[in-house]
Amino acid sequence: MSHAHSPAADRPLTALVNATLHTGDAVLAGAALLIDGPAIAAIVAPEAIPREAEVIDLGGGILAPGFIDLQVNGGGGALFNDTPDLPTLRRIAEAHRRFGTTGLLPTLITDSAEKRAAAVAAVRAAVAEGMPGVLGIHLEGPHIAPARRGVHDARFIAPPDADDLALLGGLSGLPALVTLAPEAVPPEPVRRLAAAGLRIAAGHSTATWAQAKAGFAAGITGVTHLFNAMSPLGSREPGMVGAALEDDTVWCGIIVDGHHVHDASVRLAWKAKAPGRLFLVTDAMPPVGASEDHPAGGFQLYGEEIRVKDGRCVTADGTLAGSALDMATAVRNAVERVGIPLDEALRMASAYPADFMGMAGRRGRLRPGLAADLVHLDERLRVRTTWISGKMAVP
Numbered sequence: 001m002s003h004a005h006s007p008a009a010d011r012p013l014t015a016l017v018n019a020t021l022h023t024g025d026a027v028l029a030g031a032a033l034l035i036d037g038p039a040i041a042a043i044v045a046p047e048a049i050p051r052e053a054e055v056i057d058l059g060g061g062i063l064a065p066g067f068i069d070l071q072v073n074g075g076g077g078a079l080f081n082d083t084p085d086l087p088t089l090r091r092i093a094e095a096h097r098r099f100g101t102t103g104l105l106p107t108l109i110t111d112s113a114e115k116r117a118a119a120v121a122a123v124r125a126a127v128a129e130g131m132p133g134v135l136g137i138h139l140e141g142p143h144i145a146p147a148r149r150g151v152h153d154a155r156f157i158a159p160p161d162a163d164d165l166a167l168l169g170g171l172s173g174l175p176a177l178v179t180l181a182p183e184a185v186p187p188e189p190v191r192r193l194a195a196a197g198l199r200i201a202a203g204h205s206t207a208t209w210a211q212a213k214a215g216f217a218a219g220i221t222g223v224t225h226l227f228n229a230m231s232p233l234g235s236r237e238p239g240m241v242g243a244a245l246e247d248d249t250v251w252c253g254i255i256v257d258g259h260h261v262h263d264a265s266v267r268l269a270w271k272a273k274a275p276g277r278l279f280l281v282t283d284a285m286p287p288v289g290a291s292e293d294h295p296a297g298g299f300q301l302y303g304e305e306i307r308v309k310d311g312r313c314v315t316a317d318g319t320l321a322g323s324a325l326d327m328a329t330a331v332r333n334a335v336e337r338v339g340i341p342l343d344e345a346l347r348m349a350s351a352y353p354a355d356f357m358g359m360a361g362r363r364g365r366l367r368p369g370l371a372a373d374l375v376h377l378d379e380r381l382r383v384r385t386t387w388i389s390g391k392m393a394v395p
Contacts, residue, residue, distance in 0.1 A: 013041065014390070015049045019058040019376060022343055024065055024351040024365030033063060035372045038389035042368050058376055058384075065350035065365050066102025066373035066386060067327040070177055070357065071138055071225070071253060071281040073107050074322070075288040079299060080106045084119035089126045093133030095289025096282075097393065099326035100349075100375035100383045103135045103363060105177055107283075110141030110152035116167060124174055132388040135359070136175025139168070140224065143180040144204035150229045151321040152204065153302045159184050165192075172196040175357055179224040181205035182215025194219025199357055201253075204229045205240050212243035216250060222356055225283055226252040226269055227261045228320075248274035251356040253281040256333045257325040259312050266338045279352035280330045280345075285313050285322035332381045342381075 014035040021028040021043065032049050034041040049055065073080055076095030078088045089106055096104055108119040116139060123137040141149075142156045143164070149157060160168070160180075168178060169192070177199045182190070183206060194200055202215055203224030208231065223230075223244040231239030244252050252273060256266055260283070270278055282288070286299045287308050298307050306313050306321045313321045327349055334345040354364025363371045372390035377383060386393055 013050060013053040015053040015055045016063060016374075016376075017046055017049075017055055017057055019061050019063040021366060022062055022064040022346045023367065024347055025367070027343055033366060033374075035387070035390045038372055038391075040366060040368055040370050040372050043366065061379060061384060062346075062377040062381075063366075064346045064375050064377065065363070066375045066388065067100045067280075067331070067349040068135070068353040068357075068359075068364060069096065069101045069104040069282050069284070069327050069349075070279075070353050071107050071140070071283050072096060072101075072104045073109060073284060074286040074299075075284055075290075077286050077290045077299075079286050079301065080108055080119065081111055081115065081301070084108060084115060084122045086122055086126055086131070089122060089134055090131060093131065096284065096326065097133055097386055097388070098289050098383065099328040100331075100377070100386060101327045102133060102373035102375065102386055102388045104133055105136050105138040105175070105357075106134065107138040107140050110144065110149070110156045112156055113163065113167070116142075120167065120171065120174075127174060130389075132391070136177070136357070137171070138177040138179070139171075140179040141204065143184050145181040145184060145206040147206050148181070148204045148229045148231070150204060151301065151315060151319050160189060165189055168193055168198065169196055171198055175359070177201060177222070177357065179203040181207060182218075182220060183207045183211045187214060187218035190215065190218040190220060194221070197358075202230075202240060202244075206231050207240045207243075209238040209240075209243045212240045213247070216243070216247055221250060223250060223252045225260065225281065226254045226278075227265055228255065245269060245272040248277065251277050251279060251352070253279055253353075255281060255283050255323055255325065256330050256338065257282075257311060257323050258333060258337060260320060260323065263333075263337045266334070267340075270338065270340055276347070276352050276355060278348060279356065280327065280334065280348045281353075282325040282327055282330060283323045284325055287313070287324045288326050328375075328377070328381060328383050335381070 201222035233241040
């Protein structure tokens with residue numbers, strides 16, 4: 001690969017040295033990562049760094065692909081459902097970047113048709129302007145099972161009508177994830193949406209094993225927050241959990257915060273799923289990355305007060321309402337609480353969600369030609385620095 005670089009370029013060739021590289025494919029000590037503008041140029045030995053490169057000594061630690069979180073409801077004191085606009089998206093993305101997330105899907109849970117349309121328009125505008133960190137959108141509902149709605153507002157839950165399907169079909173061309181209950185949406189619309197390039201996940205579902213499998217056959221390729229808000233694994237009825245664990249082609253997101261899923265259940269899921277098909281999500285709410293201007297504490301969801309205590313976001317009756325989890329903590333929990341090897345936990349936070357969303361050719365690993373979206377972690381897996389499209393920020 002040529003490393004010629006125009007001296008007039010805004011960002012010169014940069015070499016990041018003195019950190020262990022977790023590339024998503026290998027663990028490399030004593031190697032340098034070269035960044036050319038917004039992309040990764042090469043991984044080379046230190047003595048092969050081009051003379052014109054600016055060398056940044058990271059002082060140890062781990063350099064890994066930036067985290068990709070496919071389920072982010074809020075952050076920095078902001079909730080996407082409250083105000084689905086560009087300032088909210090910017091605040092959420094900036095809050096999560098402090099915890100190593102360099103790409104996310106702002107997630108709108110079940111709401112009105114008007115709110116959904118506003119959310120889609122805001123994300124489309126953010127992607128068009130290249131807002132750092134915003135990759136696309138996740139619409140979680142409203143085509144879900146009322147009996148497994150969790151904190152979702154029952155007023156807006158319904159099977160999709162022609163207008164709903166038109167809105168979803170209009171997502172074509174935008175990285176988009178749609179969570180629905182397979183028993184609530186017929187196979188034919190699922191097939192059409194999947195053919196249009198949308199990623200479809202099953203979630204908030206009472207589906208039997210057979211209904212879940214029929215959904216997978218129609219084009220559902222993911223499961224949203226495995227174990228939570230879905231029919232459980234039973235001896236004679238495997239349910240959604242059983243179908244998700246059994247099918248080696250299906251990706252599963254999982255919330256590893258110690259509240260949503262027992263550590264032993266996470267461990268079992270990791271052992272049961274085919275390699276590369278289990279990934280980390282946060283389901284984060286406004287407390288993540290909150291500041292003095294937007295303090296961490298209670299927040300409103302559908303006009304109801306959500307209390308935050310000991311890392312749990314709950315309604316007055318104790319229903320979990322998203323999480324206060326960030327991706328760096330999710331990685332630490334996967335390693336320290338569950339016992340997942342570090343290199344695998346890092347892949348669960350970047351490579352595998354990128355694979356699920358069809359982004360493996362653009363991000364999720366440290367490879368030449370991919371986006372220079374990076375996170376630098378210390379030995380305790382705390383975030384030191386991030387880069388998005390080669391631009392460095394210090395949390």
